[in-house]
Amino acid sequence: MSEDKSLCMVEAINLALHRAMQDDPDVVVLGEDVAGNGGVFRATVGLHERFGFRRVMDTPLAETLIAGISVGMAAQGLKPVAEIQFMGFIYAGMEQLISHASRLRSRTRSRLSCPMVVRTPHGAGIHAPEHHGESTEALFAHIPGLRVVIPSSPRRAYGLLLAAIADPDPVIFLEPTRLYRSVQQRVRDDGKALPLDSCFTLREGQDLTLISWGAALKETLEAAALLAEQGVDAEVIDVACLKPLDSQTLIASVSKTGHCVIVHEAARSYGPGAEIAALLQEHAWQALRAPILRVTGLDCVIPYARQELAYLPDVQSICQAARAVMNGEQL
Known part of the structure; x- marks a missing residue:
């Protein structure tokens, strides 16, 4: 074994x-x-x-x-x-x-x-x-x-x-x-494959859905823990497979929480977050209690080492977006 x-x-x-x-x-x-x-x-x-x-x-x-x-x-x-x-x-x-x-x-x-x-x-x-x-x-x-x-x-x-x-x-x-x-x-090392085309729920929550993938999940999970200390119960979804997209898991989560923030380090314009936001707007709009917000990389070439961290989404910006969503505000 x-x-x-x-x-x-x-x-x-x-x-x-x-x-x-x-x-x-x-x-x-x-x-x-x-x-x-x-x-x-x-x-x-x-x-x-x-x-x-x-x-x-x-x-x-x-x-x-x-x-x-x-x-x-x-x-x-x-x-x-x-x-x-x-x-x-x-x-x-x-x-x-x-x-x-x-x-x-x-x-x-x-x-x-x-x-x-x-x-x-x-x-x-x-x-x-x-x-x-x-x-x-x-x-x-x-x-x-x-x-x-x-x-x-x-x-x-x-x-x-x-x-x-x-x-x-x-x-x-x-x-x-x-x-x-x-x-x-x-x-x-049991040779068992995980399902493709499926999201993974990393943290259960009732107030807010945080959606991310890859390395940005580190900051997303840290933000969820910090938000919990502030009374916001955030659910964290790892998209894992961007194409095809597990729309059912995403729709079910946002239908439950009514609030959503999408986090990714890809550039903002035409990024995957926009596609996910459109999907949720089409299929979970009745449950949404505030606009969906995105915390993303910038519309520029990823900078060299000295400014690299300024490009990447951080815990503070995720928490700021989460509080805005919970208060029905825009960033």
């Missing part, structure tokens, strides 16, 4: 990759430095030694090639898990992801599917250079045929990655860089 181990997120991802490759010989891993060096964040450490060069492959520094090869592998029966070193480098591969991976099932009338996963570090907060802290999940959530998954803890990273690898269609798996080694959690 497997035992629980205290793991950080990057270790939980590594564990899930080991489990998936052990259980399914069709799973292969590819990307820049994933074999010899174990990946830039060491998420693939030990895979090459255990499974060999035919299943763990270093590629050239060419994201278009990585995405294109993965589509070809997936179309011919393999289950590639491709690593893009940082989300800011994924744009070169978008032609393959949008024009081919997402369309392969519809193009062939389901004769072919595309069971591939693209893993990439996601989000700001580690004082990295330009292109190393992107939060552009809305680009992929807009594309029909792509799933977009963002874990927020080691345990969910393990279960959601197993589910993504087993999924018959392409999944963009965004791993919050800020959480890679900052949080430890007990994880059991």
